[in-house]
Amino acid sequence: MKSIWTDTAEFTERKPLHGNITVQVAVIGGGIAGILIAWQLKQRGLDVVILEEERICTGQTGCTTAKITCQHNLIYDRLIRQFGRERARLYAKANLAAVGEYEKLIRERKIDCDFSRQTSWLFSTEKVDGVEREAGAARLLGINAEYTTYTGLPFKVKGAVKFEQQAQFHPLKFLKVLAAELTIYEHTRVISLEGGNVIRGRTAEKTSLITDKGVVTASQVVFACHYPFVNFPGLYFARLHQERSYVVALENARMPEGIYLGVDGDKFSLRKAGDLTLLGGCSHRTGGNRGGGEYDVLLEKAQQWFPGSREVKRWSAQDCMSLDGIPYIGRFAASKPHWYVATGFNKWGMTSAMVASGIIPDLICGTENVYAPVFSPQRFNLNASAGNLLCNLGISSAGLVKGAIAGLNTKGKVTKRCSHLGCKLEWNADENTWECPCHGSCFADDGTKLEGPAQTGIRL
Numbered sequence: 051m052k053s054i055w056t057d058t059a060e061f062t063e064r065k066p067l068h069g070n071i072t073v074q075v076a077v078i079g080g081g082i083a084g085i086l087i088a089w090q091l092k093q094r095g096l097d098v099v100i101l102e103e104e105r106i107c108t109g110q111t112g113c114t115t116a117k118i119t120c121q122h123n124l125i126y127d128r129l130i131r132q133f134g135r136e137r138a139r140l141y142a143k144a145n146l147a148a149v150g151e152y153e154k155l156i157r158e159r160k161i162d163c164d165f166s167r168q169t170s171w172l173f174s175t176e177k178v179d180g181v182e183r184e185a186g187a188a189r190l191l192g193i194n195a196e197y198t199t200y201t202g203l204p205f206k207v208k209g210a211v212k213f214e215q216q217a218q219f220h221p222l223k224f225l226k227v228l229a230a231e232l233t234i235y236e237h238t239r240v241i242s243l244e245g246g247n248v249i250r251g252r253t254a255e256k257t258s259l260i261t262d263k264g265v266v267t268a269s270q271v272v273f274a275c276h277y278p279f280v281n282f283p284g285l286y287f288a289r290l291h292q293e294r295s296y297v298v299a300l301e302n303a304r305m306p307e308g309i310y311l312g313v314d315g316d317k318f319s320l321r322k323a324g325d326l327t328l329l330g331g332c333s334h335r336t337g338g339n340r341g342g343g344e345y346d347v348l349l350e351k352a353q354q355w356f357p358g359s360r361e362v363k364r365w366s367a368q369d370c371m372s373l374d375g376i377p378y379i380g381r382f383a384a385s386k387p388h389w390y391v392a393t394g395f396n397k398w399g400m401t402s403a404m405v406a407s408g409i410i411p412d413l414i415c416g417t418e419n420v421y422a423p424v425f426s427p428q429r430f431n432l433n434a435s436a437g438n439l440l441c442n443l444g445i446s447s448a449g450l451v452k453g454a455i456a457g458l459n460t461k462g463k464v465t466k467r468c469s470h471l472g473c474k475l476e477w478n479a480d481e482n483t484w485e486c487p488c489h490g491s492c493f494a495d496d497g498t499k500l501e502g503p504a505q506t507g508i509r510l
């Protein structure tokens with residue numbers, strides 16, 4: 051899918067893998083997480099390659115709204131209640147540090163990527179209590195947060211919380227510079243992995259990554275491919291679902307500097323990108339499209355807030371959502387000590403990818419990382435996870451997923467089944483795609499696979 055980012059940054063095409071190779075680290079996936087992790091590993095002197103199924107940065111990284119912020123919707127009040135103040139503080143600190151890491155890296159390497167520091171706002175046009183509580187919780191954790199009723203936006207809000215010194219950039223201009231320093235094999239699809247097991251309770255054997263172009267033997271493996279496609283071990287299919295959201299780029303929509311997210315209903319987000327304004331929102335669990343009306347909702351809102359504005363581009367993105375609202379960054383599973391994963395970024399891929407690029411290289415190199423326990427995929431908090439877990443397993447009262455598992459077909463049409471674990475697919479009329487409500491695989495109207503965890507297309 052094309053966005054204003056993919057339209058304005060071109061990457062040199064990389065050759066596919068040819069034959070068999072042996073490396074220290076194989077990173078699966080050439081999006082922002084894979085590139086940042088590989089780049090940091092290379093700085094530490096490791097021999098690392100990226101294996102990318104298609105072209106780098108053409109997945110979700112190319113469809114982001116590219117906000118770099120530790121303001122992750124209404125999160126801190128909830129984190130304090132569910133995980134305690136210290137874990138919430140570490141989550142905030144890790145993401146705040148990630149904002150600073152971007153600036154440092156961009157300055158040091160003199161990367162021309164439209165980076166700018168911005169104030170980040172959460173606003174509500176309906177009520178004040180949520181944002182007011184969030185401001186208090188954020189301050190408690192050491193964030194420079196302030197509750198206000200003035201945002202500078204061309205419409206009134208009931209309440210807002212602002213975080214100073216957050217940022218925005220052009221993600222592909224940034225990644226192009228880092229990617230140029232890395233060994234990357236494009237058009238190289240990892241089909242399966244063999245090995246990586248513990249031998250005699252002590253060391254782990256190497257892993258063979260079987261691709262469609264050859265075999266990569268690696269001492270360490272990093273899954274940075276958005277949604278891990280390996281079902282066992284790890285059970286990520288029970289621990290992640292995906293949500294699709296939509297963006298329109300508008301001209302003639304005057305708004306102030308700043309990055310904004312509404313906390314009501316369709317959760318509209320706003321930021322400027324040069325002369326354009328990006329208006330996003332209308333997020334839904336995959337398979338839950340409102341019959342083709344998501345972009346219409348955005349355009350209606352655009353006319354309400356920015357009369358006379360015009361759409362110049364539209365695109366959508368899919369995000370992996372973890373059970374408890376914290377990304378999974380760390381060891382993939384206890385039985386595979388040299389496999390690592392970075393996923394479940396919950397719509398905050400820019401900062402989460404940077405956090406992952408600190409934690410995973412530290413784990414691989416045996417360096418202590420204070421944030422690692424907070425993001426560890428091996429954590430489990432029943433209180434924070436139960437609702438999503440039941441839904442991912444198809445035993446929620448939410449009809450969408452329940453119906454998908456049971457294969458109900460209310461319209462009497464032929465049921466399309468997902469090639470991952472067989473759930474019933476739903477049509478997305480905005481994108482002309484088939485979406486899976488269970489774990490978010492997505493297929494073109496001719497059956498070609500567009501998004502995993504499915505590994506193959508479907509027959510129509």
Ligand code: FES
Nearest residue numbers: 468470471486489
């Ligand atoms: Fe898992 Fe469709 S994505 S069954």
